[in-house]
Amino acid sequence: MSANTPDAASSRRILSIWLPAMAMDRWRNAGDEGRRSLDNRPLVLIADTAHGPRIEAVNRAGMVAGARRGMMLADARTLCPDIVTAPSDPAGDLAFLEKLAIWARRWGPWSAMDAPDGLLVDVTAVPHLFGGEERLVADVEAAFARRELGLRCAIAPTAGAAWALSHFGPQGAILEGQGDFEARLADLPVAALRLDDDVLTVLRRLGLKRLGDLAGIENGGSGRDAIQRRFRNRKSPAANPLIRLDQILGRVPEPLLPVVPQHMPLVQRRLMEPIRHRQLLDKVVEDLAQDMARELEGRGEGARRLELGLWRVDGEVVVRRLEMASATREATHICRLFAARLDDVDAGFGIEMLRLRASWSEPLALEQGDIEAAAETHGTSLAACIDRLTVRLGVKAVSRPVAFASHIPERAQRWQPPLAPEPASQGELAFHKRPLKMLDKAERISVLYATPDGYPKRFRWRGGVHEVTRVEGPERIAPEWWRERGSTRLRDYYRIEDDRGRRYWIYRLGIVGDGRGGAPDWYLQGLCA
Amino acid sequence: MSYADLSSLPITAFEDVAALSARRSVRWRPGLAAVQGAAHHTEVFTASGDAAGAGVALALALDDLRHLPRADGSEADDRRNVLWVQTRDAARLNGRPYRAGLPQSLQSRLIHVMAEKAEDALFALEEGLRCRDFAFVIGEMAGNAKALDFTASRRLTLMSERHGIPLFLVRIDAAHDLSSARMRWEVASAPSAASAWNAQAPGDPAWKAELFRARSHAPGTWTLSGGDTALTASKLREDTDRAVAGWTAGLQHRRSPRAR
Numbered sequence: 001m002s003a004n005t006p007d008a009a010s011s012r013r014i015l016s017i018w019l020p021a022m023a024m025d026r027w028r029n030a031g032d033e034g035r036r037s038l039d040n041r042p043l044v045l046i047a048d049t050a051h052g053p054r055i056e057a058v059n060r061a062g063m064v065a066g067a068r069r070g071m072m073l074a075d076a077r078t079l080c081p082d083i084v085t086a087p088s089d090p091a092g093d094l095a096f097l098e099k100l101a102i103w104a105r106r107w108g109p110w111s112a113m114d115a116p117d118g119l120l121v122d123v124t125a126v127p128h129l130f131g132g133e134e135r136l137v138a139d140v141e142a143a144f145a146r147r148e149l150g151l152r153c154a155i156a157p158t159a160g161a162a163w164a165l166s167h168f169g170p171q172g173a174i175l176e177g178q179g180d181f182e183a184r185l186a187d188l189p190v191a192a193l194r195l196d197d198d199v200l201t202v203l204r205r206l207g208l209k210r211l212g213d214l215a216g217i218e219n220g221g222s223g224r225d226a227i228q229r230r231f232r233n234r235k236s237p238a239a240n241p242l243i244r245l246d247q248i249l250g251r252v253p254e255p256l257l258p259v260v261p262q263h264m265p266l267v268q269r270r271l272m273e274p275i276r277h278r279q280l281l282d283k284v285v286e287d288l289a290q291d292m293a294r295e296l297e298g299r300g301e302g303a304r305r306l307e308l309g310l311w312r313v314d315g316e317v318v319v320r321r322l323e324m325a326s327a328t329r330e331a332t333h334i335c336r337l338f339a340a341r342l343d344d345v346d347a348g349f350g351i352e353m354l355r356l357r358a359s360w361s362e363p364l365a366l367e368q369g370d371i372e373a374a375a376e377t378h379g380t381s382l383a384a385c386i387d388r389l390t391v392r393l394g395v396k397a398v399s400r401p402v403a404f405a406s407h408i409p410e411r412a413q414r415w416q417p418p419l420a421p422e423p424a425s426q427g428e429l430a431f432h433k434r435p436l437k438m439l440d441k442a443e444r445i446s447v448l449y450a451t452p453d454g455y456p457k458r459f460r461w462r463g464g465v466h467e468v469t470r471v472e473g474p475e476r477i478a479p480e481w482w483r484e485r486g487s488t489r490l491r492d493y494y495r496i497e498d499d500r501g502r503r504y505w506i507y508r509l510g511i512v513g514d515g516r517g518g519a520p521d522w523y524l525q526g527l528c529a
Numbered sequence: 530m531s532y533a534d535l536s537s538l539p540i541t542a543f544e545d546v547a548a549l550s551a552r553r554s555v556r557w558r559p560g561l562a563a564v565q566g567a568a569h570h571t572e573v574f575t576a577s578g579d580a581a582g583a584g585v586a587l588a589l590a591l592d593d594l595r596h597l598p599r600a601d602g603s604e605a606d607d608r609r610n611v612l613w614v615q616t617r618d619a620a621r622l623n624g625r626p627y628r629a630g631l632p633q634s635l636q637s638r639l640i641h642v643m644a645e646k647a648e649d650a651l652f653a654l655e656e657g658l659r660c661r662d663f664a665f666v667i668g669e670m671a672g673n674a675k676a677l678d679f680t681a682s683r684r685l686t687l688m689s690e691r692h693g694i695p696l697f698l699v700r701i702d703a704a705h706d707l708s709s710a711r712m713r714w715e716v717a718s719a720p721s722a723a724s725a726w727n728a729q730a731p732g733d734p735a736w737k738a739e740l741f742r743a744r745s746h747a748p749g750t751w752t753l754s755g756g757d758t759a760l761t762a763s764k765l766r767e768d769t770d771r772a773v774a775g776w777t778a779g780l781q782h783r784r785s786p787r788a789r
Contacts, residue, residue, distance in 0.1 A: 379692045382610060382662035389642060389653055397643050401628040413628050418610075418640045428629050436587075436631065437580045437624030462578055469720070472730035497731040501718035502579050527624050529584030529734040 011177070012250075013127065015107060016162035017119040017140065017153045019100075023057040023093050025149045027086060042080050045088035046073050056088040090116075101259040107140060110258040118166070120159050120256060127155075137172045159256055160248035161185060164192035164211075182249065186212030193244040199234075203241060214245055265299065265358040267291035274313050274350025278342070281351065285338055288356040289331040302327025302364030308338060310345060311353040318345055322391070325419045326383035327362040333384055340391050386418055403428075407477050409493075409525065410438065432475070433495060435505040435526025442523040445506065454508070455494050461524050466498040474508075489516050495528065503528035557712075557746040559753075559760040563596040565745075567665075569689040570682075570696045572710040577622040577702045581718040581736045583669065585753060586697035588736075590665045591632060592760040593695060609664040611635055612657040614642040616650045618671035619701055638664070647674035651681055658688040658696055665695040673703050683709040705741070713742040719752055738762075 019025065023045055028035050042062035046053040053073040065080035076083055094115065101119050104111045107130075108121040123136065130136040133155055144151045154165035156175040165173040168188045175184060185192075188211050190203050208214055214227070227242055234240040237247065237254075246252045267288055275281055285308070296302060304327055310318040320341045328334070380388075389398045399415035403425035406412045428434075447456040448465065455474075458467050473494030489510030497503045505526030510516055555561070562568070571589060575582030594607065613626055620643065628636055642657075644650035650670055657666040666689075670677060686709045689696045698710070705713070716738045724732035735754040740746060751762040 379659050379661035379694075380656075382660060385656050385660035385662070386640075388656050392652060393642065393644060393649055397645075397649075398640065399643075400640050401626065403628060409627075409629075415641070422637060432629075434630035435580070435624075435627055436584060438627040438630075439624045440620065464578070470729055470731045472724075472727060495731055497721060501720040501735065501737075502581075503718065503721070503731050503734065526627065526630070527578070527580035528630070528731070529580050529587070 011124070012122070012157050013124045013133070013155055014157070014159045014162045015121040015123045015136075015140070015153060015155050016114070016159070016166040017104065017121065017144075017151055018114075018163075018166045019117045019119075019144075019149055019151050021057065021059070021150050022097070022117040023088060024059050026093060026096055027057075027089075028059075029148055038084060041084055042067060042082070043084045043086065044073065044076060046085050047088050047090070053085070056090075093117075098259060102261045106143075107136065110260075112256040112258050114163065118163070120162065123155065133174050134172075137174065141172065157181070158248055158250045159254055160194065160244065161250075163194060164188050164248060168192045182215060185248065186210065186215060190214065190241065193241055193248065194238060195241060195244060196238050199231075199239055199241065202230075211245070211248075214241060265292060265295045265301070265303070265361060266355065267295060268353065268355035270353050271351070274352045276347045276350045281342065281345075281347070282335070282339065284354055285342070285356075286331070286335050288354055289334040289338070292334065292356050292358065293329045293331040296329040296358065296361065296364075297366065299361075300363060300366060301358075301361040302329045303334075303358040303361050305358070305360035306334065306338075307357045307359055309353075309355045309357070310351045311355075312347070313349045313352050316348065320345075323360075323395075324383070325386040325390070325417075327364040328383065328387075329364060330384075333387070337387055337391050383419065407480060409434070409477070410442075413438075433472075433528075435503075436529040437527040439525055439527070442507070442525040445522045445524050447522050454492075455496070456506075456522060459506075459522065466502070466504075468496045469499050470497040471495070477507075487516050489514060489520070555746065556749065557740055557743065557751075559592050559762050560596045562593040563598060567593040567597055567693075567695045568712050569693075570686040570698070570710045571712045571714065572698045572700060572708060574700045574703055574705065574713070574715045576717065577671070579718055580623060581716045582699040582701065583623065583626070583667070584734055585714065585716045585736050585738055586667055586699050587632065587635075588753065588755045588760050590667070590695060590697055591634070592755075594664060595759075607664055608638065609662055610638050610640050612640050612642065612653075612660075612663050612666045613669075614644060614650050614653045614657065614666070615669045616644050616647055616671060616674075619669040619699075622671055622701055623669065647676040651676055651685070654685060654696065654698075655688055658685065658692055658694045660694070661692065663694055665697065668696065668698040669701065670698065671701040671703070673706050679707040679709060682707075686710065710742075711744045712740060712746070715739045715741055716753075719754075722754065 024043075027045060028039070039059070040061055042065040043059045044055045044062050044067050045057040047056045051072065055067055055069055055071045055073060055076060058067045058069055062080070062083060065083065067076040067080060067083060073085065097113055097115065097117070097119070101111045101113045104119050104121050108123040108126050111119055111121040114120050127133040127136045130139050137153060137155065140153055141151065152166050152171050154162050154169055154173040154175070156162035156165055157177040161175055164185060165175060165188075168191070175181065190208060190211065190213075191200055192211065195203075203209075216223075224242065231240045231242065237243045243252065247254045269284055269288060271284070275284065288308075292303070292306075304324050306322045306324075308320045308322070310320075312318065320338065322334075322337055322341065324337075386398060395417070398418055400418045400420075401413050402416050402422050404412055404414045405426065443461065445456075445459045445461040447459045449456070449458040451457045455471050456468060458465060460466075471494055474492035476490060476492050478490045479488035491507040491509055492511070493505060493507045495503065495505055504524055505528060506522060506524045508520045508522050510520040512520065568589075571586070573582045573586050575585075615625065626639060626641060628639070631639065642653045644653055647670060650668060654666060654668045657663055685696055685698070705715075716736050719735040719737040721732040721735045724730040733754055735752060737750070738753050739750045740748050742748065749764065751764055753760060753762050755761065
């Protein structure tokens, strides 16, 4: 048995904590004494659904009275008319679990949430600090008991095994990596595999009720192949019992997402006297920016997005957001950007509090400040320049042209934010000469005299008459049939030069007799250098 | 107010002055940046419906970049960005830059700013000149905007000279108003030379460019032509060259008898 258990799995220790009545415990602890006095009366937490209120959590007395989780409230009322109800709060439960996951890091270096009501803590090489694994489990139980949260926990070499034991094993179970690993799990029901309900139904119909049954099939030889065939299309671990079984036994890795607490850098100033004048406001913003720069410097980060909140005396809050092209923690730069955004702030009766928050920050290494005097004349960096331009002119105004995979000339170029990475593109064909400038919309020209070859000899554009002296073309560009309508006409492009040397790029939309409209029109689209 | 008659002074007084004059009044020619450094703040006047202005501005800027002596610490390949500021009017009249038609070296280095008003465009130009990460800045403005007065143009000149970033301001359909630009050109398209492969086709672009005011050059008219690699200039009239030989006022030592 232990021969096919890898060593890597046995060296790890995962603590699984399950709070069977987390929602109810949380509701009970959150309120005043009145909530605790309901302990002996049937109580349910309900959520509203399309078919009426449904029970989300039940306390012990309610359980005795016959109410179950997932039951409709009306059904429970028939069993127990004097049932007490309270609204459930799934979002609050999740936030509570998140805080609990961070709190649980007192027992191990990292922890992961196991929504909706469980936690996983990596306690590898930690238990000796608590005096052994039994003492560690006792410490966990004591800590949760102090918070009046009911729990079941288990320690095992893999997350799957710890989860199974905490939910279906004895309280405080500790599973050693060697020896009886699989034997001790053999009596657990197949629900311990963390499978979806429909898969559990299939297994029940197959007569596979315990993990030992599944493992026994494996040892019989051909049994694993039979299950493999039945679940061959199920790639998700929650739908395939064999993957889950391998995860429990540590044969395949199971990645867990640890919860990492992150604190947004935040600085604020409460003002003794509300300010109403711009000059004072600028001074306070400058102080805030300096505080923020210090805060960010301590964390080795730079801000990408900043939010400045201004609390007014009369209860209004004005918020100004700023987004930077690259991470920065320069107080003067931040001040300068905010100065442009504070012009339209109405101070009303005065501003009593300001708060600056960096809601998005990126790592930015500390660097040596310029100590030479010459550095002052160096000018600004590209990112700072882009920031200033976008703050005054808007995000759309500053852009960079990038190539796009299309034949149609106006679609072959797109505009993207200036500092975004350039997408990969195919090289241009060198013999396709393109104009230096392109009009936003191709302008129609009226042909006054056409040569027999088909291109115009003389045409009128914007009121002026152009006499064509040189011409190159046509370069035929067909419509993109995979995205345009079938009636779209092709274009024949010509590069021309007129009698005064002006060079243009014109095209004829369609050809005579293509069955997509009358005589083709001519358009001028580009201006060549 | 009376000027001293220069011809009454001894010749020796002019030796270093003449050298100075010769250095300062050197005729403009492509590649002059190798000797004099890049030109700061150049204005290019052009008509609407003609891409000559942008073409000449790009050609002059690239010519300066090619010939500038490289500083010791700088990279062998200049990868700095280029800022191109347009007002909405200018984009409507003469179009927006098109990536595939730009010179090869600039295709991935262009940052474009679309300004609604002339004031915004001037702000963007000034911010661009202040930024050390731009190789040069091109502005395109239509008409004689009120915001672009002598004070504004002087601000641009000072900013350009202080940070060493060249500015090329294309003025579309504008009168030659007061400006502190160091060089002012009036350009129009000219018939191009025949293409090497197709006699019927337009060849490399050519422009007729008149330098009508410059701080350190004599005025003149050239036919500029350039592909992606080099800018060539041929003088339209040779005799104008002689006529302005000693154009810097007062430094002309000996007048020709015919002029007297």
